[in-house]
Amino acid sequence: MADRDAARPGAGQDAAEATVTFTLDGREVTARKGEMLIAAAERAGTFIPRFCYHPRMSSVGVCRMCLVEVSGPRGATLQPSCFIEATEGAVVDTLSDKVKKAQDGVLEFLLVNHPLDCPVCDKGGECPLQDQTLAYGPGESRFVEEKRHFEKPIPVSELVLLDRERCIQCSRCTRFASEVAGEAQIDFIGRGEEIEVNTFPDLPFSSYFSGNTVQICPVGALTAAPYRFAARPWDLDQVESTCTTCAVGCRVAVQSSANRVTRLLGIDSDPVNHGWLCDKGRFAFEAVNDGDRVTEPMVRIDGELTPVTWHEALERVADGLRSAAADGPEGIGFIGGARLTNEGAYAWTKLAKGVLGTDSVDAQLGDGLPAAAVLGLPRATIDQAATAATVVLLAGDLREELPVLYLRLRSRVVGGDLSLVELSPQATASTPFASVSLRYRPGDAAGLARAMVDDTASLPAGTDPAALAEARRLTGSGPVVVVIGRPSLAEDGRLVAEAARILAEARPDCRFLPALRRGNVLGALDMGMAPGVLPGRVDLDDARAWFAREWDTVPERAGRDTVGMLRSAAGPAAGGSGDPDPTVRVRALVLLGADPTGDLPDARLAGEGLDGAEFVVQVASSTAALSTRADVVLPAAEAHERPGTTTNIEGRVTRLGQKLVPPGQAWPDWMIAAELASHLDADLGLDSLHGVWDEVERLAPAYRGITRSVLEAAGGDGVVAPLATSGVGISRRSVPGPLDPIAFPGVESVERQGAPPRAGFAESPTAVTTAAVATGGEGGAADASGREDGGTEGDGPPARPPLLGVPADLGAPRVPPTDSYTSRLVASRRLYDRGAAVAASPALAALVPEPPVRVNPHDLDDLGVAPGGDVLVRTATASLVAPAVADPSLPRKVVAADFNLPLAGGSIADLIDATAPVTELRLETP
């Protein structure tokens, strides 16, 4: 596969040595050894028409459109150029009469049964069959016979419809399903003239990746329910952007009409998504269009949220924050921020830490990892993970949490190039192709990690010694990347982070890829939205002097995390033991696009914390996520409504495009922070989006050198922060390659209508040359010396603080041993849950499952409950009755359930205790 070579660093150099030279239409062309003619010709600027060939999938040579004349020892023959490697000395003719006749014939055949219903077909205007028939076809057909008929579109899933009459049997969709997604739920049925693509009877194409088949279909056979008959491509306008539904950072073209997003298409970003998107990312835009949006500032008057002016609302917020800070700035806490752009996150951090002086800011809602670990562990890129010898998965189910990262890793593992070692309390979608799956009970992650690197360490109970030995062997040599996330929300994040720290200590060359799922959570952490850190991946104490130079103030001491803030706000009743500063209670909470009642794993703590807070401000975009406790609501612009930048799990900074005007009076987040500062009689010093970014680049050490011009020049692939140490600087493809209209139809056709995909800032960026890129890159890689810093470094400034390193101690809590009656809870995530994005997207809301509780079969037997029967799950404070099924992948005395999903009998969030290292429970008969 072409992308395999491309993905492996160093493949370029090897291939540069192994080349072949052949003659293409009379001129000498050099190709990589093993490269298919069609790809070699394309790089040489000769386009060969094609339908079935796709650069990200295997060649099959079924459509015959790419026939070329190849002269070899046996004379000139017609050969499919997608299936024939370029060979030394070959003479290839793509324009001969014979080729032209073959193209005429192939297109005449392909159209024998094609209905030619282009005027009512969604693909019309961007259809490879339409376009290539016009360009290469015979113009008319000799066939007068009746065409074959099928029932017009049949749903192959809730999201995708199939019109078999239009299908030309190119096998792109079936190859995608089996090769890329690994879920071959659609296949060719029948043979010859009766062949059709279909599913197994009554078994839908239920894949998280089904939308990709619609995008790569070269005809209108596959259509997506949300886009059917919604628009014509030539009426669409588009902008290039990054999907922030999760933190992978897939590149997308956002296409819109009349200030509504019509659809999202994947753009092929080689280091990230290879053109693929998950269905949640692709279809969640409906929430932006149709979700019940907050359009005006509101203040709660007599219990009702009442629309007011921005001035009134901000005055009210300023008063509330001032009185909450009466005992000290720690009286104010900021929760959330993963929804923000980097600019928004920086502005809010500067407001909280640099104006108000509180360090209690946390973008994660008890479902993430300690910032010190995320920011301090040596970071891997997705490419580095995909090309490592071994990837250790110590995270939730990647297919559920970061779907496209799952695709990237899966393709390498299935191809035999990568070994997967899974450390998880339960089986995941990756288990079937993992080399080793080590099961552990929640709380034992660090012990298991210790056992992996230390032969003398004691094994956690129940560990399979043979599997452990294999895991040691696989991680013993060669590059290792650890994907670290939250296998369970009912297990303290510090316990998992501690496991990563142990691996990092034992294997200093090990790199880490944080599997945090919220949209721009990595950007928010980089911008300092966590207690104990400041923007640019630096420690609060290390960087105090550096930031004090430019900010009004810098917090005196580390603040509370989300759980700490909510516990403090809830008051002594919630048991504030372990609070860093019990003297100053959190009295005001600012919720930045987050609603702890839905997002925090511990629903009871969220409720008590919000009830206990005297003053709650919520910056929100959707009314669905509004807290009933909010005293003031400030409307914020959503994705696609504001420009800016975002940072993905790798630390890759890419630019967001703006395609829509925010509804009503919604503002971009950075602007809200700046205005609020002025109502607090302070000046944030931020008066434009460019200004925010310039300050980030100047002050945040990890973002040094990532100037606007560097970002502009880097294009869609962006750059990985920090430039100096990531080893991945500016993409070699500094000039974006042409979009392939046949591989990814739809993006280029809109461009041809006069709206090229463009990302970025509202104002037009300064023109840059490749020289500027080089300067920017090297400037970041070297030192600040010799660079213009606007004169701020002239007077013996404090030294630029060092980036965070591997943390020495994460303060992981001790897990008390359990008695033999006690089970531990695993709470995992599913892609479609009750979150606001899914709930407000009609196409996705119908897909939310209602899975039962899962129990080890022996434990279920011991209870005397048949699979499917009800069990009573009881913790110290709460209990619920729910149906349970047997899951042999679970260790004994482990109970698994899915977070934020409907569950007959209650919600798993009622059971989770965020203040305990692990949630312990008893399993009983109801």
Added chain:
Amino acid sequence: MSGPPSPSPGPAPRRAGAPPAPSHLSAETVERARELIALYPEARSALIPLCHLAQEQDGWLRPEAMADIAALVGVTPAEVYGTASFYDMLHTEPVGTHLVSVCTNIACLLGGAAELLEHAETSLGVNVGGTTVDGAITLEEAECLADCDRAPCVQVNHRYVGAQTPESFDRLVADLRTGARADEIPRHGTLVRVRRSVGLRAGRDRVVAERAAMAAAQAARAEEAAAAAAGRKEGSA
């Protein structure tokens, strides 16, 4: 497939490493299937033999059977369906107890295959591809069956029954319905080739026995017919 497909359209959770146990195929069929799978380096290579096994059990490939096969060889049900639907000898729709195939290639056509087929349609009351209401006979038109010296060539459940005239065809159908030729022609789906695999003695024994029984039955019937013909000749003389 254990039970009906999940009502939830989201991807079915793949929890356990082991696929679900077959629930439709009989224990004997599953045992034989596992033997076949063991013959190949890759489990999915046994897909087509397994389809024949399932067809032997049910007479056709039921969706439940395809789901079981998918689990046995580690592919999706859609891939089993896709493969099965490619082959004429694998039936994804119900088939009568006896599948009567009439060859209409050139030699048989010259030997009266078209007339025979027309007669068959009329006498059975079904069109080509149809199954009689009693579920006994399915009529199909076949490409060359490689028995051109006995045109028009007919097969029942993939066993040659020699050249047929309209009259002999009616007798054949009557025999099939009464079960008079059950010793010679097993029910639809039974394919000796599936049992014929190197290294499995049980399979080979069964093949040999099956062949011998069929040959004996055919010989006895031929003898009977010859005797009857001789009797008729004597009588007419």
